[in-house]
Every structure is written in structure tokens, then in C-alpha cells.
Amino acid sequence: MRGLRNGLLAAALAMVGFAASAGEALKVWHHGGRVQAERETIEGILREWSRLNPDYPAEYVLLPEGAYNEQVQAAALANRLPDLLDFDASNYANYAWAGYLEPLNRYYPPEFFERFLPSILEQGLYAPDGQYYSLGWFDSGTGMWINRPALEKAGIRIPKGVDDPWSREEFEDALARLKAAGFDYPLDLKLNYGKGESFCYGFGPIIQSFGADIIDRETWIAAGTLDSDAAVEAMTMVQNWVRNGYVVPASLGDDAFYGSRKAAICYTGMWMWTPHRENLGDALGLVTMPNFKERQVSATGSWCWGVTTASRHKEKVAELLAFMMRDEYVLLTANVSGAIPSTMAAAAQSELYKKDGPMHVLIKQLEDGLGVPRPNHPGYPAITAAVAQAVADIVDGRDVREALSEAAAAIDMDIEDNQGYPPFGDR
Amino acid sequence: MTIKRGGEGWSAWSIMAPALLLILVFIAAPFVLAIALSFTDQRLVPNPRLATRFVCLLNYERIVGDNGFLQAFKNTALFAVAVTPLQSGIALAMAMLVNARLPARNVLRGVYFLPTVVPMVVVSIAWACLFRLDGFFNQLLSFVTFGAAGPVDWLQNESTALPSIIALSAWQGFGFQMVIYLAGLQSINPELYEAARIEGAGRWGEFRHITMPGLRNTHIFVLVTTTIAAFKLFTQVHVLTQGGPRGSTNTVTRYLYEIGFSRGRVGQAAAVAVVFFIVVFAVSMAQRLLLKEDREGRS
Numbered sequence: 001m002r003g004l005r006n007g008l009l010a011a012a013l014a015m016v017g018f019a020a021s022a023g024e025a026l027k028v029w030h031h032g033g034r035v036q037a038e039r040e041t042i043e044g045i046l047r048e049w050s051r052l053n054p055d056y057p058a059e060y061v062l063l064p065e066g067a068y069n070e071q072v073q074a075a076a077l078a079n080r081l082p083d084l085l086d087f088d089a090s091n092y093a094n095y096a097w098a099g100y101l102e103p104l105n106r107y108y109p110p111e112f113f114e115r116f117l118p119s120i121l122e123q124g125l126y127a128p129d130g131q132y133y134s135l136g137w138f139d140s141g142t143g144m145w146i147n148r149p150a151l152e153k154a155g156i157r158i159p160k161g162v163d164d165p166w167s168r169e170e171f172e173d174a175l176a177r178l179k180a181a182g183f184d185y186p187l188d189l190k191l192n193y194g195k196g197e198s199f200c201y202g203f204g205p206i207i208q209s210f211g212a213d214i215i216d217r218e219t220w221i222a223a224g225t226l227d228s229d230a231a232v233e234a235m236t237m238v239q240n241w242v243r244n245g246y247v248v249p250a251s252l253g254d255d256a257f258y259g260s261r262k263a264a265i266c267y268t269g270m271w272m273w274t275p276h277r278e279n280l281g282d283a284l285g286l287v288t289m290p291n292f293k294e295r296q297v298s299a300t301g302s303w304c305w306g307v308t309t310a311s312r313h314k315e316k317v318a319e320l321l322a323f324m325m326r327d328e329y330v331l332l333t334a335n336v337s338g339a340i341p342s343t344m345a346a347a348a349q350s351e352l353y354k355k356d357g358p359m360h361v362l363i364k365q366l367e368d369g370l371g372v373p374r375p376n377h378p379g380y381p382a383i384t385a386a387v388a389q390a391v392a393d394i395v396d397g398r399d400v401r402e403a404l405s406e407a408a409a410a411i412d413m414d415i416e417d418n419q420g421y422p423p424f425g426d427r
Numbered sequence: 428m429t430i431k432r433g434g435e436g437w438s439a440w441s442i443m444a445p446a447l448l449l450i451l452v453f454i455a456a457p458f459v460l461a462i463a464l465s466f467t468d469q470r471l472v473p474n475p476r477l478a479t480r481f482v483c484l485l486n487y488e489r490i491v492g493d494n495g496f497l498q499a500f501k502n503t504a505l506f507a508v509a510v511t512p513l514q515s516g517i518a519l520a521m522a523m524l525v526n527a528r529l530p531a532r533n534v535l536r537g538v539y540f541l542p543t544v545v546p547m548v549v550v551s552i553a554w555a556c557l558f559r560l561d562g563f564f565n566q567l568l569s570f571v572t573f574g575a576a577g578p579v580d581w582l583q584n585e586s587t588a589l590p591s592i593i594a595l596s597a598w599q600g601f602g603f604q605m606v607i608y609l610a611g612l613q614s615i616n617p618e619l620y621e622a623a624r625i626e627g628a629g630r631w632g633e634f635r636h637i638t639m640p641g642l643r644n645t646h647i648f649v650l651v652t653t654t655i656a657a658f659k660l661f662t663q664v665h666v667l668t669q670g671g672p673r674g675s676t677n678t679v680t681r682y683l684y685e686i687g688f689s690r691g692r693v694g695q696a697a698a699v700a701v702v703f704f705i706v707v708f709a710v711s712m713a714q715r716l717l718l719k720e721d722r723e724g725r726s
Contacts, residue, residue, distance in 0.1 A: 073472050098474055195669045251559050251580050385689040396583070396672035414690065417468055422476055 027082035089301035097378035103131035107318035119371035136304030138339035141362035300371035382414035471691035486698035518604030543602030611645030
């Protein structure tokens with residue numbers, strides 16, 4: 001009797017063991033994306049992988065975007081991270097620092113990385129060890145959306161490509177002309193997005209265009225950079241736009257450019273393509289970022305993927321990630337989300353981003369290296385909060401230097417309190 | 428005798444136990460923890476590379492030295508001082524109105540209570556539309572002044588943002604106090620009014636000498652609960668202004684939220700909570716001492 005029972009037990013254990021070794025699913029966490037189709041596309045890609053790799057099928061797990069970061073942090077505390085994980089670019093340095101992510105360089109040959117946009121690679125580069133920790137299907141980019149007939153009527157030069165941007169004088173002259181032409185608030189800076197991540201994302205490029213930055217990317221000190229003369233000049237310019245009545249107030253809502261048409265220029269990212277196109281039709285144009293003082297800068301960064309240190313099959317997960325990053329899938333997912341495809345080959349085939357496509361200028365900016373990622377620093381949560389506060393205060397009329405100095409001090413205090421986020425402080 | 432007293436004590440404790448346990452676990456313990464955390468640099472996301480350290484009074488020094496905190500504190504106090512009488516006043520007026528022998532007064536009672544049932548987030552979003560540049564309030568303003576007064580950006584203007592939030596909050600919250608006042612009004616002996624009328628008292632005299640004194644205990648309850656609720660102001664501000672413009676609507680709870688969650692500084696947020704608790708506790712104690720409840724009952 002006992003022998004029989006032991007035999008059964010052994011058989012059961014053997015079966016469990018077999019299941020673990022041969023059919024273990026790779027857990028893939030995803031935030032769901034903006035549209036239902038994005039999720040379905042990803043599930044389709046994972047199904048295809050599972051069909052080809054029945055020993056290591058991929059299991060799609062959807063986590064709502066609203067509390068995604070909190071769930072990742074909680075899972076990490078509980079040692080329950082999945083094998084493959086997607087995350088917003090702004091959180092990635094914090095994850096890498098906390099040790100959740102595997103460096104990818106050891107799994108792929110150097111050539112593997114060459115087909116990606118520079119901005120995607122730079123986004124995944126972790127400064128302390130110079131390794132890549134993330135790869136994505138798509139990137140974001142910003143430009144100036146225009147109401148083309150309105151600008152033409154006001155006699156404003158319209159840049160044709162990345163190489164002939166507006167200068168600051170031209171841009172401000174355009175705003176003045178549009179105001180005179182009867183546009184209540186010629187420029188929509190999307191202040192209605194509110195004091196959050198979008199302020200660091202959107203106003204960073206304006207500060208960088210003056211030769212300043214949000215934080216020094218070598219020393220990781222904000223004082224002297226975020227409150228430098230160049231940064232003060234940049235944000236004073238923005239404040240003056242608001243003072244002159246050029247900027248759409250937050251309380252006017254989202255559609256001042258494409259709906260009520262009280263604005264003729266809208267500074268925002270590629271995600272507004274559909275509402276803009278549907279409402280403005282052929283009147284819609286998109287031009288490159290102005291060169292306000294020293295350089296043109298586009299914002300970059302989007303959701304991307306990383307292999308977790310918790311995975312027990314890292315080689316296989318890296319293989320899955322490479323499978324997902326095939327050009328055909330890059331093109332597929334980028335098309336669904338309307339974002340910029342992350343590889344040059346996929347971009348060439350994209351209707352929106354190919355050579356004469358309507359948003360080609362955005363990818364050209366990234367190819368030309370005009371994209372500047374948000375600071376890849378584990379202290380980013382404190383950085384973005386401080387910058388958002390400063391931008392909101394400046395728009396509301398606070399002294400620019402004072403607001404930026406306070407933000408810089410808050411960032412530096414956070415980094416200091418965390419002992420420089422070692423190994424960042426060791427440099 | 429002693430056995431009986433012991434038995435009583437035991438049964439009293441056993442009746443108190445469930446509530447006491449919950450209070451200990453969910454209120455007392457976190458509070459003690461918060462006091463302990465406020466002396467450390469505890470992070471929201473603990474990291475193996477950085478141990479939490481004891482930082483003595485650093486968190487408290489930083490709060491006291493932060494203009495943002497002082498401003499948030501001032502705004503919260505201003506809000507409490509303004510909204511408490513306003514909200515209670517509306518509530519009392521409405522309670523008297525729906526207490527009168529009006530036709531369909533039950534329907535009116537329900538209608539006036541509606542805003543309180545609607546979640547604050549929904550109310551805030553609805554009012555955001557009313558406050559818009561091309562929204563209801565500006566159209567009303569332009570209509571009343573025959574277009575003379577230009578549109579006001581209610582929530583983006585430092586002088587109008589907090590009053591706008593006060594108006595919204597009073598409107599949303601008065602229903603609750605109205606119901607309490609209604610109960611208070613109905614507990615006043617109607618014979619008192621009859622007697623007053625025979626004595627020749629007018630409506631105002633009735634209100635001053637019967638209604639107000641009769642509502643004394645209700646007043647105290649409403650005042651204390653409304654003040655404490657006012658100190659917790661968060662949702663409206665978070666949805667509508669995020670503390671802006673230039674911090675003019677920031678409140679202590681929102682400040683605490685930003686420090687603790689956006690910036691991940693749990694230790695410092697705990698210090699804010701401790702300071703805030705002491706102040707709110709002091710205020711409600713002062714109210715208790717100044718406004719002695721009438722335990723005897725008048726009617």
C-alpha cells in the first residue's frame with residue numbers, strides 16, 4: 001500500500017518536474033497601451049512565438065497603466081517580477097538602478113543594436129556601466145503642428161524639412177502675426193495636460209534648445225544647469241509668450257488647435273495625429289522643432305521592454321525580445337499606436353513616417369540625432385516633479401530664476417539624500 | 428460583588444474589542460509608525476543599496492523652512508475658516524426651508540442632498556467645465572454685466588482660484604450638514620414656537636430665541652465635523668488646480684501627497700502628517716473647550 005502510494009507520488013512529482021522543464025511559460029507584463037488594437041497585436045505576436053517555441057510559450061499578462069509602476073515595485077518587493085516587462089522610459093533608470101533589469105549587451109552581438117534609432121538606444125543606455133537595458137518597438141517625437149492656410153495667409157514662412165527650422169525671431173514674429181490676424185491664442189503648448197510628466201517631456205527640449213539642460217548628465221547636479229542663464233532665458237521666453245497672450249490657457253481644454261481653432265500652432269507629440277488629421281484635414285501641417293538659440297531638440301521616449309533579473313530563463317527571454325523586435329513586428333505595433341517605428345527599416349515602410357509621409361519630419365529629427373532623452377537617472381521621479389512644479393509656476397508668472405533655482409535645489413537635495421544613488425555618485 | 432464587577436468589566440471589554448482592535452491596527456499603529464518614520468529618511472521604494480537612516484529632526488527642519496509648506500498650511504486654514512461658516516450657513520438655511528410645510532418637500536430634501544451623494548471627483552470635473560474660460564460662470568458674468576466684465580480664468584488666477592474651490596466645496600458638502608440640522612430642527616419642541624407666537628414674537632425673534640438655542644448641540648457637532656473635513660481638502664484641488672496657480676490652492680494633504688508619493692520621501696511626508704495631526708487635534712480640542720455641549724437638554 002505504502003509502496004503504491006510512494007510510486008504515485010514519485011510519478012506525480014516527475015510530471016510536475018517535466019512540466020517545469022519543458023513547458024514553462026515566459027510571463028510578459030504589458031501596460032495595455034492606448035488602444036485595444038495595440039494589446040491584440042502584441043498578443044498575436046506572442047502567440048506566434050509560442051507556436052514556434054512550444055517549450056517556452058509566452059504568456060501575456062495585462063496590468064492597468066494607471067498603477068503600473070506601483071505594481072512593478074510591489075512585485076519586485078515580493079520577488080514576483082515576470083520574465084519580460086514593459087515600462088515607460090522615464091521609469092527605466094530607476095528599475096535598472098534597483099536591480100530589476102538585465103543588461104542586454106551580453107545577449108546580443110553589437111550589430112544587433114545598429115538597426116535601431118539612436119534615440120531608442122540612448123533611451124536604454126544606463127550611464128554607470130554603459131550597457132543597454134531596454135529596447136522598444138516605437139519612439140515618440142515632438143514638432144510644431146500648424147494650421148497651414150492660416151500661416152500662409154499671415155505671410156509666415158513654413159519650414160520644409162529638418163534643415164530649415166524657424167529661428168526664435170521668426171517664431172515669435174509668427175505668433176505676433178497670428179495674434180494680429182485674429183487668433184485669440186496662436187500657440188497651444190498643451191498646458192491642459194497639467195502639472196505632470198508632460199511638462200518635463202515638453203519643456204525640456206525648449207530649455208535644451210538654448211544649450212542648457214534639466215540636469216548635468218556627467219555630474220548629475222542640477223544647480224548651475226537647470227537654473228543657468230541659458231535655461232532662465234528659455235523659460236523667460238515661454239513666460240513672455242504667456243504674458244503676450246499667445247498661449248492657450250489650460251482652462252480652454254484640449255481642442256483649441258484642432259477644434260475651436262483659436263490656436264494656429266500646436267507644440268505636441270505624434271500621438272495627436274488622429275484628432276489633428278480628422279478635424280483639420282488637408283489644412284494640417286507638421287514642421288520641425290524651431291532652433292531657438294543653439295540647437296533644435298525633439299523630445300523622445302516611449303514604452304519599452306526589458307528582461308528582468310528575476311527571470312529563470314534569461315537566454316530564452318532575450319531570444320523572445322529579439323523575436324518581438326523583428327522589423328515586421330516593429331512596423332505592425334508602431335502602425336497600431338501611431339508612434340515612430342524604432343528601426344530604420346520599419347520606418348521606411350511606414351505610411352506615416354516614410355520619406356514623403358505626413359510625419360516624416362519627426363523620425364528625421366531622431367535619425368539626425370536631435371532627440372534628447374529625459375535624464376536616465378534613478379532620481380528621475382524627483383526630477384520630473386521639480387521641473388513640472390517650476391514650469392507651472394513660471395507659466396503662472398513667478399520669477400523665472402527663482403522657480404528654476406528652487407527646482408534645481410529640490411533635485412540636488414533628493415540626490416544627496418539618496419547618497420547620490422550609488423553607483424551614480426561614485427563616478 | 429467583586430465577581431460581578433469583574434464580569435461587567437469583561438463583558439464591557441468584549442463588546443469594545445472589535446472596534447478597539449480595528450482602531451489599534453488601522454489608526455493607532457500606523458500613527459505610531461508615522462511618528463517613528465518621521466525621524467528617518469525612509470523611501471517609498473526601499474532599495475537594497477541604501478539602508479534607511481535615522482536623520483533626527485532633519486525632516487521637521489525642512490518642513491518648517493519650506494515656504495511651500497507654510498503656504499499650503501495658510502491655504503488650508505483659510506479654506507477651513509471660510510468654508511465652515513459658509514457651508515453650515517447654507518445647510519441651516521436649506522434645512523429650515525425643507526423643514527417648512529412646502530408641497531413636495533421630500534423631493535426637495537432629496538434634490539438638495541444629491542450633490543453630497545455624487546463623488547467629489549465627478550463634481551470637480553463637472554465644475555471644471557463651469558469654470559472654463561468659455562464656461563457657464565463667464566457667460567453669466569458677461570450676461571449680467573452686459574459684456575462689460577471680461578472673462579475670468581477662475582482657476583488660473585491667484586485671487587479667484589481658492590474662492591472658486593471654496594464655493595464648489597460648500598455646494599457639494601452642505602447636504603450632509605443639512606440633514607443633521609433637519610434632525611436638530613425636528614427635535615425642537617413645537618410648543619415653544621406656539622408659545623412664542625402667542626407672546627407675539629416675530630419670525631426673527633423665533634429664530635433667534637428658539638431655533639438657535641435649540642440647535643446648540645447640533646451647531647457644535649456640525650462645526651467640529653465640518654472643520655475637520657475642511658482640513659482634509661484634497662480631491663477638488665488635485666483634480667482642478669493641482670495646487671496652482673503658484674501654490675495658491677495647495678493644501679497640507681496635497682503637499683503631503685506630493686512629498687510622499689511623487690517625490691517618494693516617506694520620512695518627510697510622515698513628519699508633515701505628524702505636524703498636521705497636532706494642529707488639527709489642537710483646533711478641535713480648542714473648539715471642544717470653547718463650545719461646551721449642553722448635556723442637560725432644554726426641551
